[in-house]
Structure formats: structure tokens, C-alpha cells
Amino acid sequence: MISSYVVTGYLGSGKTTLIINSFREHLKDKKVAVVVNEFGEVGLDGKILKNAYSEVLEIEEGCICCKLSQEFESSVLKIIRDYSPEVIVVESSGTSEPFPIMFSLRTVGTAVEGVICVVDSKNFFKYKDEDTAKYQLASSNVVVLNKIDLVDEDTLRKVEEEVKDIKENYRLENMFSNEDKKNIYAIYRAVRGVVPPEVFAGTGNPIELKKNVHLHTHEDMGQRVVEFERELSYEELMEFLSKLPNNVYRAKGIVKLKDYPYPVFVHYVFGDVDMGMPAQGYEGRSFIVLIGKGLQDIISL
Numbered sequence: 001m002i003s004s005y006v007v008t009g010y011l012g013s014g015k016t017t018l019i020i021n022s023f024r025e026h027l028k029d030k031k032v033a034v035v036v037n038e039f040g041e042v043g044l045d046g047k048i049l050k051n052a053y054s055e056v057l058e059i060e061e062g063c064i065c066c067k068l069s070q071e072f073e074s075s076v077l078k079i080i081r082d083y084s085p086e087v088i089v090v091e092s093s094g095t096s097e098p099f100p101i102m103f104s105l106r107t108v109g110t111a112v113e114g115v116i117c118v119v120d121s122k123n124f125f126k127y128k129d130e131d132t133a134k135y136q137l138a139s140s141n142v143v144v145l146n147k148i149d150l151v152d153e154d155t156l157r158k159v160e161e162e163v164k165d166i167k168e169n170y171r172l173e174n175m176f177s178n179e180d181k182k183n184i185y186a187i188y189r190a191v192r193g194v195v196p197p198e199v200f201a202g203t204g205n206p207i208e209l210k211k212n213v214h215l216h217t218h219e220d221m222g223q224r225v226v227e228f229e230r231e232l233s234y235e236e237l238m239e240f241l242s243k244l245p246n247n248v249y250r251a252k253g254i255v256k257l258k259d260y261p262y263p264v265f266v267h268y269v270f271g272d273v274d275m276g277m278p279a280q281g282y283e284g285r286s287f288i289v290l291i292g293k294g295l296q297d298i299i300s301l
Contacts (some may be wrong), residue, residue: 001109001110001111002080002085002086002087002088002109002110002111003086003087003088003110003111003113004087004088004089004090004105004110004111004112004113005023005087005088005089005090005112005113005114005115005116005200006090006092006098006101006102006105006112006114006115006116007019007089007090007091007092007116007118008092008096008097008098008115008116008117008118008136008139008140009094009117009118009119009120009136009146010094010119010120010127010130010132010133010136011094011095011127011249011250011269011291012094012120012123012249012250012267012268012269012270013094013118013119013120013146014118014120014146014147014190014193015091015092015094015118016091017146017192017193018116018118018144018146018190018193018195019034019089019091020193021192021193021194022190022193022194022195022199023087023089025194026195026197026199026200027087027200030086030087031083031084031085031086031087032085032086032087032088032089033079033083033085033087033088033089034088034089034090034091035072035075035076035079035088035089035090035091036091072101072104073104073107073108076088076104076105076108076110077108080108088105088110090105094250094291095132095291096132097132097135097136097139098115098117098136098139098140099135099139102115102139113200114141114142114199114200115139115140115141115142116140116142116143116144116199117136117137117139117140117142117143117144118144118146118190119137119143119144119145119146119159119163120146120147120269121145121146121147121148121150121151121155121156121159122147122150122151122272123269123270123272124159124162124163125158125159125162126270127249127270128162128166134166137163137166137167138166138167140185141184141185141186142185142186142188142199143163143167143185143186143187143188144187144188144189144190144195144199145159145160145163145187145188145189145190146190146193148189148190148191149191149192156189160187163187164187167185186198186199223289223290223291223295224289224290224295225287225288225289225290226253226287226288226289226290227285227286227287228255228256228285228286228287228288229285231256231257231258231286232255232256232257232258232286233257233258233259234257234258234259237255237257237266238273240288241266241268241273244268244290247292247293247295248268248290248291248292248295249269249270249291249292249293250268250269250270250290250291250292251266251267251268251288251289251290251291252265252266252267252268252288252289252291253265253266253286253287253288253289254266254279254282254284254286254287255286255287255288256286262279262280262282263279263282263286264276264279265279266288268288
């Protein structure tokens with residue numbers, strides 16, 4: 001039977017990095033196919049993952065936890081038919097919950113080995129109270145504390161305590177199932193997306209829910225695409241990002257910079273900026289996707 005994993009986590013937690021670094025390291029002898037669910041109309045994570053995997057499917061224009069579930073299932077079946085993978089990895093949107101994805105993976109006949117929730121240790125306390133973040137944690141059987149090199153040990157300890165509190169008290173299985181199932185999970189630490197191999201051993205089956213459960217919410221989350229018709233200087237790009245309002249939680253895109261040989265991937269998470277690997281071969285217009293709340297109220301950027 002084909003093994004499958006769902007990688008979930010809030011906006012900018014490092015899901016794509018974990019898939020590239022950890023799955024390639026620990027499942028390098030397996031034939032792995034990746035399914036990327038992007039929130040909105042412009043896909044970026046899929047472009048990054050295609051540099052690491054040959055079989056990458058992008059599902060856009062919504063989220064696979066709601067209206068695109070049938071498209072998702074048919075797409076996974078096509079991957080199975082065309083590529084015969086041994087492992088299927090699904091990276092869910094940072095604004096969606098993994099329950100319906102897990103159901104769909106089981107529906108098409110795969111064995112869901114783990115629901116892995118990636119936690120941004122540096123920014124966790126900025127988003128921990130969002131309902132989506134709680135759903136993502138509550139439904140996972142593996143929690144990965146990412147970006148631990150960016151926080152001190154005291155902060156990391158507080159993050160871990162808060163994660164345990166959410167896992168123990170936000171018990172979704174009791175709300176939707178007649179059975180009182182034990183909340184079995186494990187917490188691991190990752191540096192730059194690299195986790196120990198035990199992550200892929202799992203800690204038991206992911207939480208079982210009745211199939212008609214629907215937990216979808218985007219909490220008024222939206223997106224806005226900003227395009228640039230000319231090359232920007234590094235200073236212009238940083239000025240643009242520094243002026244983004246607080247209701248922009250995540251921004252990502254590909255930008256052509258003056259004096260740079262290739263366009264670069266740009267990542268912005270709660271005010272932190274990271275310039276990723278060069279986007280070699282990209283010939284389209286520079287763009288940045290803004291993700292957050294109330295973006296329709298932003299008149300000028």
C-alpha cells in the first residue's frame with residue numbers, strides 16, 4: 001500500500017523547507033510524489049518544490065479542504081496511475097485544516113502514516129490563538145518545532161508548553177466522535193527544516209473523526225497579488241516589505257533585482273524577510289503575493 005503524509009502548519013511555518021530537506025534526507029530511497037495546495041491563484045511553493053522533486057502537482061484557486069476535494073482525489077489517483085509512487089506527501093495551505101485531506105487520502109486507498117504540523121517557534125505566539133492554527137495542531141500526531149535556531153531556550157520551552165496545552169485541551173475528537181480516543185502525539189525539534197528520522201515512524205494513527213465533519217474556515221483570510229513591471233533595487237524591495245501593515249501575515253513571491261543574475265524567491269513572515277534560492281529559468285513578471293486579513297482595505301502599498 002502507498003504511504004502518505006500530510007504536512008500542515010500555519011502561514012510561513014516552514015512546510016516547504018521541511019518537505020525539501022527532511023523528506024529528501026530520510027526518504028531518499030523512496031519514489032516520492034508531492035501535492036501542493038496553494039491558497040489563492042498564484043502558486044509559488046510548487047515552483048520551489050519542483051527544483052527538488054520531479055513529480056509535483058499544484059492545486060490552486062482555493063483549498064482542498066473544501067470545494068476542491070473531488071479534484072484533489074482525482075489528481076492523487078492520476079499521480080498513482082501515472083507515476084506509481086511509494087510515498088505521497090501533501091503540503092496543505094497554511095490557512096486550511098488537514099482533516100478532509102486525510103479523509104481523501106484514505107478514500108483513494110493510501111495509508112496515512114502521519115499528519116505533521118510544523119510550528120514556527122519564532123512567531124508562534126503571534127498566531128497561536130487563530131482557530132485554524134489550533135485545528136492544525138489538534139489534528140496532528142506529529143508536531144515539529146521549526147526555526148529553533150532563531151529563539152532562545154526559554155522561548156522554545158514556552159512554545160513547547162503552549163503546544164502541549166493546546167494538544168491536551170483542544171480535543172477535537174471528543175467534539176465529533178462518540179469514542180474517547182487517547183490523544184497520542186510526539187513533539188520534535190527541527191533546525192532549518194531538518195528533523196530526526198523518527199518523525200516518519202509516526203506515533204499511532206491520526207485522530208479518527210466521523211466522515212461528515214466539516215471544519216473549514218479561512219477566518220476572513222484573503223490574498224492580494226502585487227506585480228512589478230521593472231527591476232527593483234534591493235533597497236526598494238526591503239522598503240516595500242518594511243511598510244507592509246500588520247494585517248499582512250505572510251508574503252511570498254519572485255522578484256527581479258538590479259545587479260542580481262537571477263530572480264530571487266522572497267519570503268516574508270510576520271515582519272521577517274528571507275531571500276531564498278535563485279529562481280533560475282523564471283521569465284515571468286516579478287510578483288509578491290500578500291496573505292492576511294482585511295487586504296481589501298489596503299489602498300496603497
